[in-house]
Amino acid sequence: MNATRPPSSCAPRLLALCGGVGGAKLALGLERLYGEAVSIVVNTGDDFEHLGLHVSPDIDTVLYTLGGRSDLERGWGRAGETWQFMKALHELGGETWFQLGDRDLAMHVERTRQLRANVSLTDITRDIAEKFGIAATILPMSDDRVETTVITANAAMPFQRYFVEKQCTPVVKRIEFRGAERASASDAVLAALRNPGLEAIIICPSNPYLSIDPILSIRNLRSALKEAAVPIVVVSPLIGGQAVKGPTAKIMAELGVPAESRALVAHYAGLIDGIVIDEQDRADAAGLGLPVCVAPTLMRNLEDRTRLARTTAEFAIKLTARASQTSGGAS
Ligand code: GDP
Numbered sequence: 063m064n065a066t067r068p069p070s071s072c073a074p075r076l077l078a079l080c081g082g083v084g085g086a087k088l089a090l091g092l093e094r095l096y097g098e099a100v101s102i103v104v105n106t107g108d109d110f111e112h113l114g115l116h117v118s119p120d121i122d123t124v125l126y127t128l129g130g131r132s133d134l135e136r137g138w139g140r141a142g143e144t145w146q147f148m149k150a151l152h153e154l155g156g157e158t159w160f161q162l163g164d165r166d167l168a169m170h171v172e173r174t175r176q177l178r179a180n181v182s183l184t185d186i187t188r189d190i191a192e193k194f195g196i197a198a199t200i201l202p203m204s205d206d207r208v209e210t211t212v213i214t215a216n217a218a219m220p221f222q223r224y225f226v227e228k229q230c231t232p233v234v235k236r237i238e239f240r241g242a243e244r245a246s247a248s249d250a251v252l253a254a255l256r257n258p259g260l261e262a263i264i265i266c267p268s269n270p271y272l273s274i275d276p277i278l279s280i281r282n283l284r285s286a287l288k289e290a291a292v293p294i295v296v297v298s299p300l301i302g303g304q305a306v307k308g309p310t311a312k313i314m315a316e317l318g319v320p321a322e323s324r325a326l327v328a329h330y331a332g333l334i335d336g337i338v339i340d341e342q343d344r345a346d347a348a349g350l351g352l353p354v355c356v357a358p359t360l361m362r363n364l365e366d367r368t369r370l371a372r373t374t375a376e377f378a379i380k381l382t383a384r385a386s387q388t389s390g391g392a393s
Contacts, residue, residue, distance in 0.1 A: 073095070074099060075099045076096060076101070076262055076263070076378075077263045077264070077290075079266060079274055080103065080105070081105045081120050081268030081274065082120040082273065083308075084306065085104075086266075087267075087367050088367060088370060089198070091361070094364070094367070094368050095371050098198065100197075101198065101254040104121050104203060106118060106208065106276070107208050107221065107239055108225075110221070112170075115167075115171060117162075117170050119222070123138065125187070125200065126140055145163055147162060148161060159227045188200070199250075208239050208240070208245050208279065208280065212232070213234070213235045213238060233316050234317065252283075256289075262375065265334070266297060267296075269309070270329050272313070293378050293379075295334060295338060297370070298340065327351070334352070335352065336352055336353040336377060337350060337354055338354075339359070341356055
């Protein structure tokens with residue numbers, strides 16, 4: 063898939079914040095257009111230890127998607143997957159609530175082996191991305207553990223228990239990012255944010271509460287984002303008040319927030335300089351109080367992904383141009 067990618071020496075240097083499936087759709091578009099000029103900072107708040115293995119669901123979604131190995135029909139995991147391990151585990155009476163395909167299992171076994179040999183998650187991810195032929199740099203948000211924990215009326219649930227085992231049915235009262243106060247962004251993430259060539263930061267259309275907030279919960283990552291003198295734009299994960307997939311709108315309702323563009327702008331207040339919303343939500347644009355780009359945001363195929371990636375990048379970079387024109391005019 064790299065063969066069609068244009069040389070990226072003159073591509074705009076971009077950094078994206080990304081969760082899993084929704085975020086990876088746009089990340090793929092960015093990677094196909096701008097290749098190695100793109101850095102993707104990925105949520106690791108969903109990471110957990112399962113069957114003695116370290117599982118990094120969002121990192122793997124991004125690796126499989128950009129590496130051309132994802133199962134597009136099922137919407138998660140690897141293409142051409144087989145399930146012999148799960149069948150054998152079931153026969154033994156083992157824990158089967160979290161599906162691990164045979165090919166996927168190889169990722170978790172090898173990653174866990176390397177982590178135990180003191181290789182960092184950042185280095186392991188870089189190595190696998192290279193083996194998968196991915197031009198963009200994929201960066202775990204941190205090498206420290208941050209655990210997204212969903213607080214319901216009567217339980218504090220690790221993310222995967224809520225998302226996979228309970229199928230997002232419990233009512234969410236609050237979400238905590240345990241360990242965030244001690245966690246640091248990796249040096250690689252900080253270097254990408256401080257790269258003087260960086261032109262824009264894009265928040266992918268990921269779940270703001272479960273996928274982006276864990277990234278923002280890391281103090282030095284959030285301050286480096288704010289200090290980066292480039293525009294930050296978010297692509298809305300909502301279309302017509304609904305999430306395309308997953309619990310974003312349900313969680314917003316449970317937290318007492320309307321599932322609409324202005325709630326997203328309020329959620330990211332003080333951080334973003336612009337928002338990309340869907341054509342269906344055009345009527346929202348006037349009242350948002352910041353630059354808005356209205357575009358088709360439903361990404362059904364690769365063409366949709368690259369189109370939205372280009373629209374978003376050009377929108378963000380124009381904000382840069384406007385900012386420098388303004389300061390140029392003032393001086
Ligand atoms: P997860 O970690 O696998 O749940 O994935 P993310 O947090 O990255 O993405 C979930 C969000 O992606 C949901 O809120 C969806 O509404 C959003 N999403 C998925 N596909 C699309 C799409 O084609 N367009 C837009 N705008 N949002 C999408």
